[in-house]
Amino acid sequence: MDRVTYSLFLACLFLWTSSSVVRSEDPYWYFTWNVTYGIASPLGVPQQVILINGQFPGPNINSTSNNNIVINVFNSLDEPLLFHWSGVQQRKNSWQDGVAGTNCPIQPGANFTYKFQVKDQIGSYFYYPSLGLHRAAGGFGGLRINSRPLIPVPYADPEDDYTVLIGDWYTKSHTTLKKFLDTGRSLGRPEGVLINGQNAKGDGSDKPLFEMKPGKTYKYRICNVGLKDTLNLRIQDHLLNLVELEGSHTVQNAYDSIDVHVGMCLTVLVTANKKPRDYYMIASTRFSSALTTGKGIIRYSNGKGPASPDIPVAPIGWAWSLNQFRSFKWNLTASAARPNPQGSYHYGQINITRTIKLVNSASRSNGKLRYGLNGVSHVDTDTPIKLAEYFGIPDKVFKYNSISDNPTGAATTLTVQPNVLTVTYRNYVEIILENHEKSIQSYHLCGYNFFAVAIEPGTWTPDKRKSYNLLDAVSRNTIQVFPKSWAAIMLTFDNAGVWNLRSEMAENRYLGQQLYISVLNSERSIRDEFNMPPNCLLCGAVKDLPPPQQYA
Template sequence: MVLVETKGSYTNEINLDSLDVHVGQSYSVLVTADQATSDYYMVATPKLLKITDMTKFGIGVLHYDNSTTDVSGPLLIGPDPFDIELSTSQANSIRWNLTTRAARPNPQGSFNVHNVTLSQTFILSASTAEIDGAPKFTVNNVSYLTPDTPLKLADHLVNGSGVYELDEFSTNSTNIKSESGVFVASGIHKGWIELVLHNDLEVMDSWHLDGFGFFVVGYGRGKWSAKSCSTYNLYDPVVRSTVQVYAQRWSAVYAYLDNTGMWNLRSQHLKNWYLGEELYVRVYDADPNPAKERPSPNNILLCGQPHCLLR
């Protein structure tokens, strides 16, 4: 029996012989020690790889306090690393335990998200392209181009002028032409956003949104459509900061944008991120109340475009 904990509160108890931990995720687990007194292997193996090299295993030993029997025998191989249906089924089984009293994500009490009103939906597709003769990763066929001026500095001093154009690229459709650009999209302050993350790659992907936890409401095959919403779990979805997106499939999450700022939405795979699979979500509130967002200090370091160096 394994009790899984995510994001500070417990999910329902589920019997597991193995647990998929995807890029950027972590768990706390309680293992029921109900076996004969001995030592036992605990093995971590990679997913979506042919396991022929034992050096790719992570091997630990679970030691019963009064055990005098060393570990022995072959290592457990675990489930088929290419069994996506098994992995998806496990992901869907991890749900919030609504009977547990523990710290809750903001807004308070919003485990059940069936009655929230969505303010916007982003449909984002991750893929690859060759741009200016170089291989790139893209979001909606746009590979993120890091500007010389930090986005928040440009936002604060010149409202982004000359550094980025807000909502220049679509968050609901794919560009016809592959290109590089400073992809910054508007997020509605204190609005609920639905993020539909497509994975057009041949390998597993993983997405993270800075500044927020999000409710993982669904996984699906192929292309998402409005009809896919009928498959969502809106009753007890688990809250994560990173969600896996299976190859040639989609994952959907809800997030409440109550945190003003300029937030990075990206692949957690370093190669994908470095080569352009990211964008920024600008959550803006005109209220200058420092309780919402503290102003920049007077001695802020200035850099980048010349017009951003002028006070």
Template sequence: MASPGYLRGLTVCAALLAVILARASGIDIFLEWNVVLDNTIRPVTVEQSVITINGMFPGPLINATTNDLVHVNVFNNMDEPLLFTWNGIQQRLNSWQDGVSGTNCPIQPGKNWTYVFQTKDQIGSYFYFPSINFQKAAGGYGPIRVNNRNVIAVPFPKPEAEFDLLIGDWFYDSYNKTRSMMASMANIITPDVILMNGKGPYGHSLSKAYESFTVTQGKTYRFRISNAGSAFSFNFRIQNHKMVLVETEGSYTNQITMDSLDVHVGQSYSVLVTADQNDADYYVVASPLLLNTSSPGGFDGVGVLHYSNSLTPVNGPLPGGPDPFDLDSSVNQARSVRWNLTAGAARPNRQGAFNVTNVTLSQNFILDGSNQEIEGAQRYAVNNVSYYSLSTPLKLADHFLNGSGVYQLDWFPVDSVNAKAAYGVSVVTGIHKGWIELVFVNSLNTMDAWHLDGYGFYVVGFGNGLWGPEARKDYNIYDPVVRSTVQVYPNGWAAVYAFLDNPGMWNLRSQSLKNWYLGQELYIRVFDDDPNPAKERPPPNNLLLCGIFADESEAPASEPSPAPSSGW
């Protein structure tokens, strides 16, 4: 009989071989980022500090190909802790690199830390941003492209060029001043203007510069559009030009031609635009939904599509878009975004080889997002529980203590609303390799959007009012698009399916920054007890320690309870 040591050796060798094979078509990409709070870069003339990376806002492009291994050495030269999260990058078997407060200790001021993550079996358009301390409102975000390997066909002709377009709302007040007002004024705090690639609107009285894209007549271009903002959904359009939708957050879509496109907070899309008009300049516009922008100056983000031979600047009024309050039209457009079942993706097999027509659901979570007052403070909650952030990341506690003394698993109500709003550390079990139905209910009169780290989910349905099981009869389970962020309309719901095959501690959150900052989130613990090292990866060698693990000789036995009424 083989010795245990010999068998362990075979297991390790097999795991190493699997890693080598998985990496065979990828390369290592090494990046070094210097992150500072810069007082000299001002998107508008209002005095404002901006988080820059290597002097840039937006930050540098991460340009990778499927299976590449990305190393990002982040130097935090700000005056407060910092984390980055990789919006939509699935971190296969590796939530240690997710970059949110429940999985990582923050990078302290004056320190650096290197993220290492693989763009495993992914393609598409994504972006990164700082995830704690309301810092995203000050910038620090940038684009991520994950390209197809050469052996995988792209379902449209190669465009002449590609443009990354990060559109985001912006506050005139500093991010730290804005966050300090959240506890008492969350309901009335809204951004002041929309930026395009960190630049103010064309023609705006406070703009220092505007974004411009140069094109050649007759050529086709790919625009990778991300809503990197904090609050506003927006409608995107280009004057006198049609767009062909081709991709969203790693999924090739059925190609539909449209005049305009709604993009919600945290979402990314790719559209093809052909320069088929006369040599001139044309407006590029992003208008917020559910907001009247008819006042002078308005809130619109405005850039310019510049034909290379143009001598005619833009002029006249901005091109009109859909009624910003016509949510029925927006929902209909959302339902029209379908998976291209015949296209390949990151793998040789077509996207349609994976479907949800006959899945058996293992779990159903109904998650109601709302605004609440808890202990005199404005908070956002899920099922009347407002998440309380701990100094010890849940992932650390899970690995070293099985969560003991830091959080209690599965006390959170996953399908009902607590009678009284309270704080809590919300961690729930996700059944490994089970199908979960997540129903997001929006009890607010504003747009919301939900995101699940570590996964792409199938968007199967939208509806008004309360959700009930009878809604399933109207789900699209034939060709639902797969993405990582779904919008939820005011007083409505959205339903998604996810296959929980990625072990780890994963953040499920509102993408609305103030909702997230004030507690609208929870964590799903997807655990696989198989000791095979090819399963979830062990902690990285450069693992940061904090909270109760910062100094074990002085560490308390457990985290303090956030409040007697928290339920944990």
């Protein structure tokens, strides 16, 4: 066994062995979280929120590429809980993904320890509680993965590094909102927009969210952690220089404002080169009949004077947002953590082995609103899909491949059942996301980055491949699909496990607009996928079964 293989062996042994501690060459970071309810008034109305160690939003996780993260979560809520690490690829390790299709929930009064490595990644991400509508109550926070010192970034070190969590917000509790959906109602319009859990009043009493020294440049890591609205972010009189998008360094274009779609994260540099005073950071809803705006104060350290009440307006229409998407380009000259073949510079030259078209639609089943993909509205099972597969009883829990790769159009009725696709390990696949609805969509794929090669109006046909960006499309993990439009992504399914592809719109996801992709390797080797961890929670049909034979 060579030295590299032995080091990897020791790292895996630490992760899966609870009775001993083995150190690898990569650092470990340990966290203990107590998750509770609390009362806060982010929009001036007292309401129940989810706190992590008493904080709303939750604490930042600050890590560096290849670090090992160990988080012991104590569930002090009155209902089951899971945490999802949005954008963290979890190489060979869907066991730690923290969604209903891969993990049994942490029961009230119990705890569970997540153990994962942020392997070969950089960028700005976030975590959140993934069950039900918990995200509507908080429990989210920023997750940074910094570049290792030996791998340079394509810009000078900033003066400071700030996390910006923006999102629409409801004053109703997450349990009330869940009841709305369970009884056939919609969530309706949010009451406000928050920036890091706050919304400035503008009456002179607001404390600054961030402070900048004149002449210095600052990094702002921005994530849309909301439930349904694309938000346009801007800072009075300042340009936003885009440098990173979901793990990829980008060509550094400067923008007056940037649309941040639900679930999306990006990083900008902002230079404090204006008159010393306060300035508003503004996040306002897009593609909505009712404009809702949230504000926060950025203060110059030697500033004198309040922020101007003249708020710069957001752009109108989705054509502007589409053109902005087209301006995002991958920085091909920058060094970065690049897992191959996902990080290949030559993705446009790889032969496509399969095309999967996913068409979203909405209908009513037994009088209740449901959303679906290719005619199936996903429903979670009592036994997580990953566990049923690992224990060899998938037939008792769900059926594979109940949808077609090439539907003829949006379904007028939906079948309510688990929606699980199989994909051949290491195949290069094209996925078309086609939106026949009048509302914007946003999709996220767990466990992977993909190349976002096109978004166009109309319906997709094979000749549309002529419009693909096959040179410098950004490698990312979320993509928006505008009304009556389609989007195309391409990726190699080289990460074995069970992975969730979902709408990031909370209402759509909860009511079935998601599916799971099972990436199986017939060899069932530890080389390609980790075994079930010793502390894995068991539930449903596998609760009392003996553990299966481990991968060799």
